[in-house]
Amino acid sequence: MGWTATVIPEEFGGLGLSYLELAVIAEELGRCAAPVPFGSSVYLATEALLLGGNQEQKEAWLPTLATGEAIGTFAYAEGGGQSSPKSLATKASGGKLSGRKVVVPDAEIAQFVIVAAASDSGDGASLYLVDMSDAGVSTESVQTLDPSRSHAHIDFSSASAQLLGGEGQGWGLLQRVLDRAAVLTAWEQLGGSEACLEMAKNYAMGRYAFGRAIASYQAIKHKLADMYVKNTLARSNAYYGAWALNTDAAELPLAAATARVGSTQAYYFSSKENIQTHGGMGYTWEFDCQFYYRRSKLLAVNIGSEGLWQERLIAATEQSNVA
Amino acid sequence: MDFEDTKEEAAFRADAQAWFAANAPTAKELEGMDGMQRAKYWQAKKVAAGWGCIRWPKEYGGRDASAIEQVILNQEEAKISAPETGVFSIGQGMAAPTLMTWANDDDKARFVPRLATGEDIWCQLFSEPAGGSDLAALRTKAVKDGDDWVINGQKIWTSGAHYSDWGILVVRTDPNVPKHQGLTYFYVDMKSPGIEIKPIRQISGESNFNEVYFTDVRIPDSQRLGAVGQGWKVSLTTLMNERASIGAGGGGVKFDSVKKLAASVNIGDRPAIEDSAVRAKLASWYVQEAGLKYTSYRTLSALSRGAIPGPENSIGKLVGAVKSQDMASFAIDLLEQEGIVRDKSYDEAIGSLFQDTYMAIPGLRIAGGTDEIMANIIAERVLGLPQEPRADKGIPFSEVPTGS
Known part of the structure; x- marks a missing residue:
């Protein structure tokens, strides 16, 4: 379908379309809780290459990312809560990288990974591109809340690593990648949240109790109205985020954090209240409610928690004084 | 979503800006006027120049403008320090569209232009102690007497009743049919004998609303809008025109x-x-x-x-x-x-x-509309969920349980 090629420029075999088209795809992937390596490869690895890759790195990977033959992923977390340049134990020297990254999406099927490692210069970190087939790379799969998506820890032991972007500029670059991924993830979360509202509505219309559809009880109606309100506000913020991303606007950090927090809150709410609306059936393995409840939490932490993005939001208002 | 004006919208905005720049009232111009006088002065000035009630037809003082032009005008007016004209919002936003839809030509010509210029102020006499969220449960009654109707009962939450010239009024003319079918719609002179207005003191300490008591108030049948028993339908015209407060900044804590x-x-x-x-x-x-x-x-x-x-x-x-x-x-x-x-x-x-x-x-x-009613509106009209069964459906109003 060319989805993975959406924003990759035509000179690298992509479609050269805008982030608005990619946002639509993200929303639809979210709506069906698609079990595909899209966010890791498209929102993170592709964006990191587009932002920080040199010509050679782009030529090496973008054309196969565009066709979907290659899958990339991104690894910065090392466990123990939020990451910072100071907390990074992964290090590189002389083109060799060593360390351990945890809960990396699609690590076992990716052809390459972009890794954040500590640096003695600049902002304290550098990004590296590592081929997953390197002899110094090993993975250990990990069970997560959402088994429809694969995750693994990665151990690097003197693995060959190419610097991506400048030495000591990795932390700044990572933040820019995260802002871009946040907007796209917000659209995916919104799609999931919309699906939950739709499921809850359909179930409540068909399920009768005390002689009438449970959708006619205000306790249920108001719950669904709350979902609608949260989704509508999240959508408005997601539009603004997509606009900021697409025009590379100066307020992207604020717009991205706003979209991210709004969608995270909406999806969590809709996915838990969707189960509640379904009653006991919603808690059974047979029903699809669990997919969304699981996915909402995966997407809520995969590029940083709600709390982290709330902090980024306020920091962005302090930086720009826009608020 | 588009953040920019179209070419036509930009031209309209520039016109509005230019007019406001040249005509925004100066402090000297407004010297010695109270709030009401300032509102009337500014409204009349706007209408005379074609910048008031712009969505209305020309014959009533407007210019047949579009909704987006109204929004642009509101945005531009918000940028200057013009007198506050909220006192006209019920008359212009609710009474006028109802008159334009339901009144005869003579009444339209008599009232609507004066609503535009702010010469007349109208209030809305709908809510009652027993009819709030369930508006159609109102009990104020009207009984026919010759060419007049005689009104007895009580309205509540009436904004601006104490400074209004006219009011739009819904009353019960037949308690022996289901509640929506027994209502009739009138307009009433607020200086009529038998109308008593008492301000309500709110928990904030302010008084924005009133209780309005009707004791043997006589209204000529010629002041009826719509047929006898058609009051609910006429009310819906009023309610649908409740201003969508879009484009406005809004107050409160930010x-x-x-x-x-x-x-x-x-x-x-x-x-x-x-x-x-x-x-x-x-x-x-x-x-x-x-x-x-x-x-x-x-x-x-x-x-x-x-x-x-x-x-x-x-x-x-x-x-x-x-x-x-x-x-x-x-x-x-x-x-x-x-x-x-x-x-x-x-x-x-x-x-x-x-x-x-x-x-x-x-x-x-x-x-x-309470938070709960708003949530019902979203659930029923946006999401399409069914209404709750109603215990008063299809039975005469006089037999509906009231709890009192």
């Missing part, structure tokens, strides 16, 4: 004011703004505020394309009111013991904004 406060008060030995719990709360409110702002932009884009705003616009009040209440409450908490001081002179910068908002919002969450 993100900015609480963030500023958090920078000026301490938690422990540090400014509150450095506290992560404070930052998290502020961020969530910012997200809501931005969501409301961009939702209104989406509505404007739709208006610009010619769409009609639908029930999804109930979100603004539903989310905005409780957000403002929670932010005011949180700001008071941040102030600790000082938080309860409600004295405009106590803090020069912000006055008593937080305390006033804290006291005002409970009313806003009820007025013009």
